[in-house]
Amino acid sequence: MLAHARISLDALRHNLSRVRQLADGARVMSVIKANAYGHGLPETAEALGGSDAFAVANIDEASRLRSHFPDKKIVILQGVISQEALSLACKLNLDVVIHHEQQLLLLQQAKLSEALSVWLKVDTGMHRLGLPAEQLAAAIDRLQGCSNELNISLMSHFANADDQSDPLTEQQFGMFEQLTGQYNYSKSIANSAGILAKQDYHLDWVRPGIMLYGVNPFTDGMPSELQLQPVMTLTATIIAIQHFSKGDRIGYGGTWTCPEDMPVAVIAIGYGDGYPRHAQSGTPVLINGTPCPLVGRVSMDMICVDIRQAASARVGDPVVLWGEGLPIEVVAEHSNTIAYELLCKITGRVQREYS
C-alpha cells in the first residue's frame, strides 16, 4: 500500500511548450537539479528532451545526466571548485558557471584538453553566488586572455522575482543590462518567475525550473492562471475508517478534538514519504473528488482526515494529497512552505509512475 507519485509526461511537455510560447526566440535551459525537483531522472529529462540545454546543481548530477544524454548541452550551476572536477567537466563536455575569483584562477591555471563553455555569473543583488559587479569587466578580460579555449556566456540570478511588487527585479535587470550591454556574448537572467513577469527578461537563454513542473512560481496564484499543468499527483490509500466520539483527541499530542461523533479516515502516507509534517489541521486532501480536511498531527506513516463530507469513503479508496484537482500550492500554504520543497522532499518510499 505504497504512496504513489504519478508523473504526467504530457504535462511536462505541455509546460515546456508554454515556456517556448512565452519566450519565443530565446533558448531554453530546463533546470532539472535535485532529481528534477523530485520528479525523477532520467524520465523527466527525456520528456523535456526538446530543451536546448539542461541545468543541474553540481558535477555529480551533471555526470549522471551525461551518461543518459551524450550530446545534450548540460550546465553546472554551481560550477566546480577543484582542478579534478574541472578536468572532468571538460572531458564530459559540461558547461561550468564561474561565479568566484577562485574559479577564475582555477580556469587560468588549468591545461584543458578541449574547449570549455563557461557562464560567467555576476551578482546583481541576489547576494549568494556571483562576482561583484565591479569585477565583471576584468574577469571577462581574463577569460578572453586565457590560454584555454573558452566559449563565454554571461548570467545573473533574480532574488525575488516571485514577488511582482518588489522593484528589486527590475533593478537587477537594469544593472545586468548596464554591465553586459557592451558584450556580444549570450546572456541569461530569467528563472520561471522572471520568464512569466516580463518579456524583456528573456534575453538569449531562459532558465525555467518550477514552472516546468506545473507550479505557479508567484507567491500567490494557481497554475491554471498561467496555463501550466501540474505534473505530479501524489496519492495514498485509506487503510482504516474509524468512528470517534465527541471530545476524542486525534493522534500524537491530541492536537485536534472531535466536535461531535464522527468518522475519520486513516491514510497511509506521512512525513516518511515526504508529506509535510507541518501540514496543519485543515489542509485538504481529495477523497473521491471531495476535499476533506486533515485533522491532528502528521505521523511518519499516516495521517488522519475528517470524512464527514465523504461518507461513502471505504478502506482501499485512493486519496489525492496534491496534483490533479488539488494544487500543491494549497498544500504548501497550509504547511508554511513552498511547493519546491514539497516536491523535492518526496522520499524513496514513494513509487513513481510515468504516464
Ligand SMILES: *Cc1c(COP(=O)(O)O)cnc(C)c1O
Ligand atoms: C534553480 C535555478 C533556476 C530555476 O528556478 P525556478 O524558480 O525553479 O524557475 C534558474 N537559475 C538558477 C541559477 C537556479 O539555481
